[in-house]
Amino acid sequence: MALLEVKNLSVYYGVIQALKGISFHVDKGEIVALIGANGAGKTTTLHTISGLLRPKTGEILYHDRDITKMPGAQIVRLGMAQVPEGRRVFADLTVEQNLRLGAYTRTDSNKTAATLESIYRRFPRLKERVRQPAGTLSGGEQQMLAMGRALMSEPDIILMDEPSMGLSPILVNEVFDIIKAVHEEGTTVLLVEQNARKALAIADRAYVLETGTITMEGKASDLLNDENIRKAYLGE
Amino acid sequence: MSFLTSLVNGLSLGSIYAIIALGYTMVYGIAKMLNFAHGDFIMVGGYIIFTCVSTAGLPPAAGILLAIVLCTLLGIGTEKVAYKPLRHAKSNLAVLITAIGVSYLLENLALLIFGADTKSFTNVVTWPGIALFGGQLRIQGVTIVTILVSLAILIVLQLFINHTKNGQAMLAVAQDQGAATLMGIDVNKTISLTFAIGSGLAAIAGALLCSAYPSLTPYTGAMPGIKAFVAAVLGGIGSIPGAMIGGLVLGIVEILSKTYISSQLSDAIVFGILVVVLLVKPTGLLGKVTQEKV
Ligand SMILES: Nc1ncnc2c1ncn2[C@@H]1O[C@H](COP(=O)(O)OP(=O)(O)O)[C@@H](O)[C@H]1O
Ligand SMILES: [Mg+2]
Numbered sequence: 001m002a003l004l005e006v007k008n009l010s011v012y013y014g015v016i017q018a019l020k021g022i023s024f025h026v027d028k029g030e031i032v033a034l035i036g037a038n039g040a041g042k043t044t045t046l047h048t049i050s051g052l053l054r055p056k057t058g059e060i061l062y063h064d065r066d067i068t069k070m071p072g073a074q075i076v077r078l079g080m081a082q083v084p085e086g087r088r089v090f091a092d093l094t095v096e097q098n099l100r101l102g103a104y105t106r107t108d109s110n111k112t113a114a115t116l117e118s119i120y121r122r123f124p125r126l127k128e129r130v131r132q133p134a135g136t137l138s139g140g141e142q143q144m145l146a147m148g149r150a151l152m153s154e155p156d157i158i159l160m161d162e163p164s165m166g167l168s169p170i171l172v173n174e175v176f177d178i179i180k181a182v183h184e185e186g187t188t189v190l191l192v193e194q195n196a197r198k199a200l201a202i203a204d205r206a207y208v209l210e211t212g213t214i215t216m217e218g219k220a221s222d223l224l225n226d227e228n229i230r231k232a233y234l235g236e
Numbered sequence: 237m238s239f240l241t242s243l244v245n246g247l248s249l250g251s252i253y254a255i256i257a258l259g260y261t262m263v264y265g266i267a268k269m270l271n272f273a274h275g276d277f278i279m280v281g282g283y284i285i286f287t288c289v290s291t292a293g294l295p296p297a298a299g300i301l302l303a304i305v306l307c308t309l310l311g312i313g314t315e316k317v318a319y320k321p322l323r324h325a326k327s328n329l330a331v332l333i334t335a336i337g338v339s340y341l342l343e344n345l346a347l348l349i350f351g352a353d354t355k356s357f358t359n360v361v362t363w364p365g366i367a368l369f370g371g372q373l374r375i376q377g378v379t380i381v382t383i384l385v386s387l388a389i390l391i392v393l394q395l396f397i398n399h400t401k402n403g404q405a406m407l408a409v410a411q412d413q414g415a416a417t418l419m420g421i422d423v424n425k426t427i428s429l430t431f432a433i434g435s436g437l438a439a440i441a442g443a444l445l446c447s448a449y450p451s452l453t454p455y456t457g458a459m460p461g462i463k464a465f466v467a468a469v470l471g472g473i474g475s476i477p478g479a480m481i482g483g484l485v486l487g488i489v490e491i492l493s494k495t496y497i498s499s500q501l502s503d504a505i506v507f508g509i510l511v512v513v514l515l516v517k518p519t520g521l522l523g524k525v526t527q528e529k530v
Contacts, residue, residue: 052414076420088415090408101408104401105420153420 009058091135102152250487251386256464259434275461281442311435472523
């Protein structure tokens with residue numbers, strides 16, 4: 001049973017077509033990777049799912065509800081969170097204020113406080129910097145903050161847009177470890193990555209996006225051994 | 237003592253500028269637009285109070301309350317009808333020109349309803365004045381109230397922004413509307429709320445301004461509006477403490493130049509200071525360098 005289903009999605013920026021009728025799905029409990037080169041349409045896909053962009057054609061179903069035309073703020077309330085490309089933390093706000101904004105849709109302050117504690121346990125470096133403006137954090141810390149902020153809503157699915165971008169190899173490993181841990185705790189993950197090797201290594205299934213079209217899909221382990229994928233995305 | 241008197245009067249006028257500047261700066265910071273009609277809400281508030289108190293004989297408190305409520309609704313309505321449809325317009329100029337249009341509309345509506353003659357406003361602040369230093373320094377009741385009210389507004393606003401969900405949502409929307417949406421924040425509602433607060437504050441400024449300078453015409457709000465805009469830019473547009481400081485500086489400079497230099501030249505001096513500050517620090521006193529999203 002698909003938790004998230006995208007059907008025949010087409011998205012335009014003015015006259016430029018960024019997505020050309022793509023379809024894919026994410027089942028509950030999966031990690032699904034969406035890989036593709038720069039400009040393929042990965043961010044456009046995530047923005048459209050989260051309601052930041054409107055498709056020209058197609059449908060998006062989440063928890064069997066049609067969310068294609070739903071305002072983005074409302075989609076969050078259905079249990080979907082996104083770690084956007086480039087982190088987009090609120091630079092002038094403190095670490096804690098950023099995290100609390102992640103729980104904006106939640107009303108039970110006791111449960112929110114418990115989640116906040118669990119985030120601090122997962123990201124001890126954030127705890128040391130609760131009162132520090134997010135803009136003064138390092139890139140890695142900002143990425144942790146963006147992930148923590150998304151987790152604050154306790155989402156059923158988390159969409160991550162290139163969480164390893166611009167990080168040192170050690171931090172990249174750390175980010176992927178966190179994704180695995182979050183997944184093991186029961187959160188479904190749709191992972192967009194240019195780091196195809198790492199993404200395929202932790203994903204159950206994957207889709208390859210090329211200039212707005214899905215050109216390949218399958219089990220992540222199969223794609224990892226695919227001749228074409230190895231050449232185009234794994235630099236072999 | 238005349239220096240102290242001027243200083244207190246400047247502080248009072250500056251407080252009014254600050255209240256107006258808060259509305260300018262919040263709307264700019266959150267909705268990313270210069271609402272040039274903002275000053276005219278002062279005048280609208282003034283006429284509402286005038287009608288309630290002088291024409292209908294209601295108690296001043298009722299008039300002020302009604303002015304705040306109606307200006308708040310008018311602010312929300314104006315945003316919905318005039319500005320929101322242009323929010324994603326290609327050019328920022330479209331919404332700027334619309335705001336100027338709204339300004340003319342409000343002024344001419346007032347002209348139509350109330351006529352061009354100056355209404356003499358009944359002081360709605362009936363606190364007694366005080367005399368200090370054996371009567372050498374006399375401070376009017378309205379001056380004290382103005383300073384206290386603006387202080388209270390600043391404190392309440394800071395508490396609201398830093399300690400409530402809606403306040404934090406405003407800061408989030410000011411910084412990144414897309415990321416705010418991903419938090420589940422309704423950007424439209426947040427912008428509405430910003431206009432509501434700004435317009436409500438303009439009504440309060442109207443009550444204070446018209447009590448301190450009791451003559452009311454359709455153009456009463458125009459000049460204070462421009463001065464408050466200058467104050468917001470001086471303090472660093474988008475910054476709430478900046479608007480407060482900018483307003484106070486402007487009010488004090490204006491009154492001191494009127495007293496010691498020349499009342500004709502005082503506006504020139506005020507705008508001159510703006511030019512100098514912007515030459516030295518283009519982002520204003522408390523403003524910081526941000527990438528302008530075009
Ligand atoms: N705001 C925009 N306006 C116009 N074109 C855009 C915009 N954002 C992205 N595009 C174009 O859409 C295509 C897909 O972009 P994007 O989804 O960001 O790709 P990816 O995330 O895979 O790198 C690219 O050709 C890009 O140039
Ligand atoms: Mg991208």
